[in-house]
Amino acid sequence: MPSLLELSADLGQAMQAQGWQLALAESCTGGMIAESVTAIAGSSAWFDRGFVTYSNAAKIDMLAVPERLIAEHGAVSEPVARAMAMGALQRSHANISGAVTGIAGPGGGSALKPVGTVCFAWAMRGVENQGNQIVIETRHFEGDRTQVRQQAASHLLKGLLRLINQSD
Amino acid sequence: MPSLLELSADLGQAMQAQGWQLALAESCTGGMIAESVTAIAGSSAWFDRGFVTYSNAAKIDMLAVPERLIAEHGAVSEPVARAMAMGALQRSHANISGAVTGIAGPGGGSALKPVGTVCFAWAMRGVENQGNQIVIETRHFEGDRTQVRQQAASHLLKGLLRLINQSD
Numbered sequence: 370m371p372s373l374l375e376l377s378a379d380l381g382q383a384m385q386a387q388g389w390q391l392a393l394a395e396s397c398t399g400g401m402i403a404e405s406v407t408a409i410a411g412s413s414a415w416f417d418r419g420f421v422t423y424s425n426a427a428k429i430d431m432l433a434v435p436e437r438l439i440a441e442h443g444a445v446s447e448p449v450a451r452a453m454a455m456g457a458l459q460r461s462h463a464n465i466s467g468a469v470t471g472i473a474g475p476g477g478g479s480a481l482k483p484v485g486t487v488c489f490a491w492a493m494r495g496v497e498n499q500g501n502q503i504v505i506e507t508r509h510f511e512g513d514r515t516q517v518r519q520q521a522a523s524h525l526l527k528g529l530l531r532l533i534n535q536s537d
Numbered sequence: 538m539p540s541l542l543e544l545s546a547d548l549g550q551a552m553q554a555q556g557w558q559l560a561l562a563e564s565c566t567g568g569m570i571a572e573s574v575t576a577i578a579g580s581s582a583w584f585d586r587g588f589v590t591y592s593n594a595a596k597i598d599m600l601a602v603p604e605r606l607i608a609e610h611g612a613v614s615e616p617v618a619r620a621m622a623m624g625a626l627q628r629s630h631a632n633i634s635g636a637v638t639g640i641a642g643p644g645g646g647s648a649l650k651p652v653g654t655v656c657f658a659w660a661m662r663g664v665e666n667q668g669n670q671i672v673i674e675t676r677h678f679e680g681d682r683t684q685v686r687q688q689a690a691s692h693l694l695k696g697l698l699r700l701i702n703q704s705d
Contacts, residue, residue, distance in 0.1 A: 423584050
């Protein structure tokens with residue numbers, strides 16, 4: 370399995386080949402993805418900004434996630450992940466964004482959303498009158514808090530790579 | 538030397554003892570400090586949000602850093618670090634904030650600001666008609682990109698602990 374650093378290096382090459390900028394919106398990973406991306410020397414050429422929206426208020430203020438989405442679906446939900454990814458595009462100059470919100474544990478789980486439940490969204494800014502593209506996914510990861518966060522970070526980076534490669 | 542995780546755990550205890558919320562504004566550390574803080578289980582009780590303002594545009598948009606400060610002093614400067622820490626308080630519900638902007642390398646250094654130059658600011662929201670408190674510092678760290686980032690993250694966390702302990 371490639372490491373976060375290897376995935377980030379691959380992402381950097383793909384982003385620079387497109388001449389694109391990246392924005393990240395992280396809840397449960399808490400900056401782990403931005404840290405990994407910026408560990409790559411020269412990442413300032415393609416990484417614009419990261420929103421570490423840990424609290425609900427942060428998701429609402431920083432990414433314009435509608436409060437009612439959080440009330441209706443919970444902070445860990447596909448509608449909120451989608452709103453986070455769209456907000457990251459709206460509130461940045463990025464061409465592509467990735468968002469992650471999940472339950473890393475050990476607390477916070479429920480029967481419906483056990484620890485390890487993570488919702489993802491990836492968004493690509495539309496060009497030439499095309500709308501934004503968006504991909505949404507929910508995954509369940511095994512392991513402790515660190516393992517859930519690392520798997521979530523890895524999955525988000527892989528999804529960005531997939532979306533960029535599909536755009537060619 | 539305490540690890541980032543040990544410092545983050547100590548910070549969590551100090552924050553919870555005060556009932557305070559934290560906001561972070563990171564440039565060169567790129568989310569490393571937010572990642573470390575949110576590695577602590579239960580950190581959602583005291584960590585509000587993080588601004589990973591990697592580009593100049595991100596510093597201006599997300600933290601209201603005046604563009605002329607960046608033009609006059611450079612993104613790696615005490616005035617910009619100060620504006621980032623103040624912006625993190627203004628754009629959050631946090632009681633205390635920490636900001637870091639530096640040159641992690643390998644590129645980007647100059648005679649005046651060599652690789653390893655990092656500017657810090659810590660801000661504490663004023664209570665009862667007192668103004669905000671702010672502490673500013675520039676440090677020069679040795680080592681490669683990873684080592685500079687880790688030393689910067691460690692120093693920022695230690696500064697937060699010092700500011701909280703002084704407030705008692």
